[in-house]
Amino acid sequence: MAEAAAALGEFDFAGDDHVVPFQVEGLDVRGRAVQLGPMLDAILERHNYPAPVARLLAEVIALTVLLGTSLKFEGKFTVQTKSDGPVDLLVADFTTPENVRAYARFDQTLLDEAVAAGSIEPEQLLGKGMLAFTIDQGKFSQPYQGIVALDGATLEDIAGTYFRQSEQIPTRVRLAAAELLDRDEQGKPRHRWRAGGLVAQFLPEAPERMRQADLHGGDGDEGTVKHAEDDAWAEARSLVETIHADELTDPQVGVERLLFRLFHERGVRVYEPREVFDRCSCSREKIKGVLKGFSAEEIEASQEEGKIAVTCEFCSTTYRFEAEELAQAAE
Template sequence: MVPDLTDRDSIQPFQIDGLNLSGRLVRLGETVDQVLTQHCYPEPVSRLLGELMALAAALGSGLKFDGRLTAETRGDGPIRLLAVDFMSDGAMRGYASFDAEGVTAAQDHTATESSPVPRFLGNGLLALTVDQGPDTELYQGIVKLDGATLGDCAHNYFQQSDQVDTALKLAIGDGEDGWHAGALTLQRLAELGAGDEPVFRADREDAWRTGVALLGTATSSELIDGRLSTHDLLYRLFHEEGVRVFDPRAVRFQCSCSDERALAILGQMPAKEIEDLVVDGVLEVVCQFCNRTQVFTPDQIGDAAQES
C-alpha cells in the first residue's frame, strides 16, 4: 500500500483493546524540516530540537482543551536553550540558542548519538508548560536533565508527575528529502475492562509490560520512514493485541509572531533604548522562531507607545 502523504505530518491516535492501552504515533516531515533548515542549525542542535518537537507533539496532542504546550530545555552546555510550542490546532514552532564553537568542540562521533544530553545540553532542566489561555493559571512540570537522551529525560518526567503511566520512544533522521522526526507513546486507560468490569492489578501490570515491550521493538527508522504508513506500522507492532485507530490530526509549522505584537513590545521600551537600536532610520526585529525580519520606523514605535 502506498502511504498517505499526510502520514508525514500527522498524529495518529490509537487504542490497544487487548491491553487496555492508548497511544499516539507522531510523524513530522515538512514541519520539522522547515524549523531546522530555516536556521541552518548544526546537526547536533537539529537532532535535539527535532526530538523535542516530536515529544511536544506527542504530549500536546493529548490535551483535552484548546491551548498551548511549551517544551523547553535550559542547560549549561553549548546548547543553552531549546524551545518548542505546540498549539491544540496542530500548529508548531521551535527555536534553539547555542554556542556554535562549543557545539563543534563537543562533537565526538563515538558518543554523540548515545549521550547527546550531557554532551550538548549539560546540567539543566526540562520544563513542560501548559497554557489554557487568558484568565487561566499556567501548569508547569520541571525535571532535571538527568539522562543520556531526551527520551530518558521525558521518562523521568513521567515517573515524577502525577499523570498516568506513559512510555515513549523518539526518533530523528535526515535524508534526501529533509529532516524527519517521530514519536510513539503508550498510556494506561482507566482501570476498567470493555464491560466496565474491574481489571485486576496483576493483569494491568502484565498488560503494561507487554505494551512497553512491543513499543520497544519499533526501530527509529520505522518511526520516521515515510514509505511505511502509520497504519501499517501500528498493525506490525500491535495487531496480535487488537489495535484500532482513530481520526488522525494534521500538524504544520506556523509561527505566532506578528507586527502588532512586536510593536506592542517596542512601545513599552524606553525611548532612549529605541533610539540606540535604530539604524538608517529603521529598527529591525528578527523572530527567533521563524527567522522573519520585521521593520519598523520610529514613528510607528512612537504611535505604539502612545497607545500602550
C-alpha cells in the first residue's frame, strides 16, 4: 500500500479511472475502491458489445482492476470466465503498474433468446462453468491460478468465495456497472458506460481473529458453530453490504464520498490513488514472433494475396505481414 495517506478532504478527489486504497484502522480493514469511466468506454465501444455483454465485461474489468492493483511485483493479473451460457468467455488482465485490457465472446443467437426471455442477469448469461484468477510474474516463475465454480451466483459473490476458499482472508467484494444516457457540454445526447467496485478485507494483527464463522453442516448437523465471526469484521461487512449499485457508478458520488459514508464513524484513511489505462500488450514484434513458429504449410494457408493479417481480439489492432518474410523463417 502506498505510504502517503490522508484523511478525507486533505487532497483532491481521485476521480474516474483511479483506484483508491483505503484503511479503516478501527475495524482492521483494508481495501480498494474504484469508479471507471473514460477508460471503460474506450474498451467497450471498440467492440460495440450488446448492452448485456458490455455490462458483464464492465464488472469483470472493475474486479480485475481492484485486485490487480494490489500486486507488489511486476507481473500480470488475469480474471477469466469460461462457461456454457450465451456469454461463454470473459477475460480481463491487468499488467503492472497500470495497463488494462479486456475481451468478451458471446453467441448472438443464444444472447437474443436470453434477452427475449428476460434472462439477462449475470448468472443467467454466464451459465455453468468456472472463474479463474491467474497471477503471472514472468518467464522465471510459475503462474499461480485459483479456480472457482460459476454456480449461479453473482460475480461479486463468486469473488468472495474465491477469497474464502483460496486465500482464507475474510473479504467482501461489491461490483456494479451502468449504462448512462446524458448530454455533453454542447447539449448533444451521448452514451457512456460506468463501472465501480470496492473490495474490503479483514487483516488484523492477530491472525487467529481472521477465522471466519463455521458454516452449518446441513440437514442432520446437530453441532454448534465453533467460531463466531469477529465483531470488527461483522461490522465492516455489514457496512459494505449497505452499498447501493448507484453509489458505485454515480459520477457525483465518487469513491471518497462513499468511503466516508461507510466508515466515517471509525475513521477511514485514503492513500494515493493509482490511475489505470486502456493499454493492450500486443505489438507487431510479438505477433511476428508467434507467426514465425508456423510451418510453411500453415503460412501458406493463412495468407491472402501474399499477405497475412492478424487482428488482436483485445484492442482490434490489425497487423499485416508479407507472407514471404514469414515463409523464409519457417524453412
